Amino acid sequence: MATLHTNSTARLMLAPSVALLVVWMAVPLAMTLYFSFIHYNLLVPGPTSFAGFSNYYFFLTDPAFATALGNTLIIVGGVLLITVVGGILLALLLDQPFFGQGIVRLLVISPFFVLPTVAALVWKNMMMNPVYGVFAQIARSLGLAPLDWFAQVPLVSITIIVAWQWLPFATLILLTALQSLSEEQREAAEMDGARKLSIFFYIILPHLARAMTVVILIETIFLLTVFAEILVTTNGGPGVATTNIAFLVYAQALLQFDVAGAAAGGIIAVILANLVAVFLVRMIGRNLEA
Amino acid sequence: MARAVPARRRWLLTILAWGVGLAIFFPILWTVLTSFKTEGEAIAVPSHVVFFDWTLENYAEVQQRSNYLRHVTNSVVISLGSTLIALLIAVPAAWAAAFAPTRRTKNLLMWMLSTKMMPPVGVLVPIYLLFRDWGLLDTLTGLTILMMLVNLPIIVWMLYTYFKEIPGDILEAARMDGARLFGEIVHVLAPMAVPGIASTMLLNIILGWNEAFWTLNLTAANAAPLSAFIASYSSPEGLFWAKLSAASTMAIAPILILGWFSQRQLVRGLTFGAVK
Numbered sequence A: 001m002a003t004l005h006t007n008s009t010a011r012l013m014l015a016p017s018v019a020l021l022v023v024w025m026a027v028p029l030a031m032t033l034y035f036s037f038i039h040y041n042l043l044v045p046g047p048t049s050f051a052g053f054s055n056y057y058f059f060l061t062d063p064a065f066a067t068a069l070g071n072t073l074i075i076v077g078g079v080l081l082i083t084v085v086g087g088i089l090l091a092l093l094l095d096q097p098f099f100g101q102g103i104v105r106l107l108v109i110s111p112f113f114v115l116p117t118v119a120a121l122v123w124k125n126m127m128m129n130p131v132y133g134v135f136a137q138i139a140r141s142l143g144l145a146p147l148d149w150f151a152q153v154p155l156v157s158i159t160i161i162v163a164w165q166w167l168p169f170a171t172l173i174l175l176t177a178l179q180s181l182s183e184e185q186r187e188a189a190e191m192d193g194a195r196k197l198s199i200f201f202y203i204i205l206p207h208l209a210r211a212m213t214v215v216i217l218i219e220t221i222f223l224l225t226v227f228a229e230i231l232v233t234t235n236g237g238p239g240v241a242t243t244n245i246a247f248l249v250y251a252q253a254l255l256q257f258d259v260a261g262a263a264a265g266g267i268i269a270v271i272l273a274n275l276v277a278v279f280l281v282r283m284i285g286r287n288l289e290a
Numbered sequence B: 001m002a003r004a005v006p007a008r009r010r011w012l013l014t015i016l017a018w019g020v021g022l023a024i025f026f027p028i029l030w031t032v033l034t035s036f037k038t039e040g041e042a043i044a045v046p047s048h049v050v051f052f053d054w055t056l057e058n059y060a061e062v063q064q065r066s067n068y069l070r071h072v073t074n075s076v077v078i079s080l081g082s083t084l085i086a087l088l089i090a091v092p093a094a095w096a097a098a099f100a101p102t103r104r105t106k107n108l109l110m111w112m113l114s115t116k117m118m119p120p121v122g123v124l125v126p127i128y129l130l131f132r133d134w135g136l137l138d139t140l141t142g143l144t145i146l147m148m149l150v151n152l153p154i155i156v157w158m159l160y161t162y163f164k165e166i167p168g169d170i171l172e173a174a175r176m177d178g179a180r181l182f183g184e185i186v187h188v189l190a191p192m193a194v195p196g197i198a199s200t201m202l203l204n205i206i207l208g209w210n211e212a213f214w215t216l217n218l219t220a221a222n223a224a225p226l227s228a229f230i231a232s233y234s235s236p237e238g239l240f241w242a243k244l245s246a247a248s249t250m251a252i253a254p255i256l257i258l259g260w261f262s263q264r265q266l267v268r269g270l271t272f273g274a275v276k
Helices: A004-035 A054-061 A063-094 A101-113 A116-127 A134-141 A154-178 A183-191 A196-223 A228-233 A245-255 A259-289 B007-034 B057-065 B068-099 B105-115 B121-133 B140-163 B168-176 B181-210 B214-218 B226-234 B241-261 B263-270
Strands: none
Touching (some): A004 A259, A004 B068, A004 B105, A004 B121, A004 B140, A054 A063, A054 A259, A063 A154, A063 A245, A063 B007, A101 A154, A101 B007, A101 B241, A101 B263, A116 A134, A116 A154, A116 B007, A116 B226, A116 B241, A154 A196, A154 A228, A154 B007, A183 A196, A196 A259, A228 A245, A245 A259, A245 B121, A259 B105, B007 B241, B057 B068, B057 B241, B068 B105, B068 B140, B068 B181, B068 B226, B068 B241, B105 B140, B121 B214, B140 B181, B140 B214, B140 B263, B168 B181, B181 B226, B181 B241, B181 B263, B214 B226, B241 B263
């Protein structure tokens, strides 16, 4: 139906976006790749030389890398677990009839709009401080010893903060999916005498599967590179206890000025993210045809 | 919702839902309350929830301590500026993809989406060095351009999913009536496209406002938006909870309110149309 005329116009209209994104993708990535194969430290002036795979070798064999990889997986896994399970429960709750539905919904989605740096500082200080924090006060009033969150369980603390920020996202998407479940189907199952639990497992959960996949994939993309929350709370420490891959690359580049080593780490981060991205892109692509 | 629900069950659900909702909202509520306390009151144990001497002095002091208004302005310039520039570039692209698709359009869109999957640390080193060499470190120009590029794929995608819902028949009809391309856009398409463009704009302003990887790495005193400025409260000597709370409250209030209005678009925008 499109004429030749509109086709060339269409190409012209797409050109700026495509050109910008090509440059934005290709140039920095090519530079990162190049840096990762040379000797290049900002503190060491003079000509650079070819380094082969030595930057990768040093980055991958650095004990901090193994810790950082583990921490990355713990943050991603922990946040996914909390947000998906919590999101399903919250979506089920918000779908029920009660007074003030709209307001409660607003309360629940609010954390998503809080600046990451604000969320991290508010939680670290006013919630988790071992003396003055709200959690410590609650613990003491129950006769328990307050937990010194960032000293005793720093990685768990960061995971909780990030999970709080992403819980609304999971809830909102799962709730949207839940509300598209046909009421008739549910009622039919009830008529047939199905119990609440079997309705959940055989009707609701399969219906949510698609939305859950979307939540998991999109969150993973963002969670692989959690950064601000770590920078303002622990600075990766104590030691490297809360350093993830993203933070390790940052520290290598902007604190140790080891451009080449950081570039190698950056390429490894890109490869990790791509493993996830392949699935996500395929899924959204399938939806385009539907 | 046609089902009749016993009143008792409805009340129990109401209590449960409000309890859970307030628990999730609590850190925000606590921040707002603390912003009206004195520093001494802010670390009082046990905390006074409502019955304390309310004061506005923190809000005044936040401005005195640093040029708070400058950081607010920076946030507005970066989030709004990058969104508007990106819209100018993305609207034609999305229009073409939605109304004049070719065999390659789908692959092109998928490729655009895939650029969003690149982790920022993968290009941190070269971007930092380029910004340094071009004198763009800690400038609004640099950061606005960068945020524009970061959000461009999402903007094209969101617009595309909205435009695709505009029935093509209407365009055909307008063409039959002899409308030219320009008239087609102004009189037929624009009125139907405006809501989608507005939603896209809203969501991307929120995303731009809350971005905290590039702002933390590429700005210092001059161009720092609120996301980076608040980080200065993380140093031990900067730990004044009441002032941190006042600065935080002002930083999140406008975007929280925008966010409340954009719930629906949020789902659609962040899932690239995969969940509506």
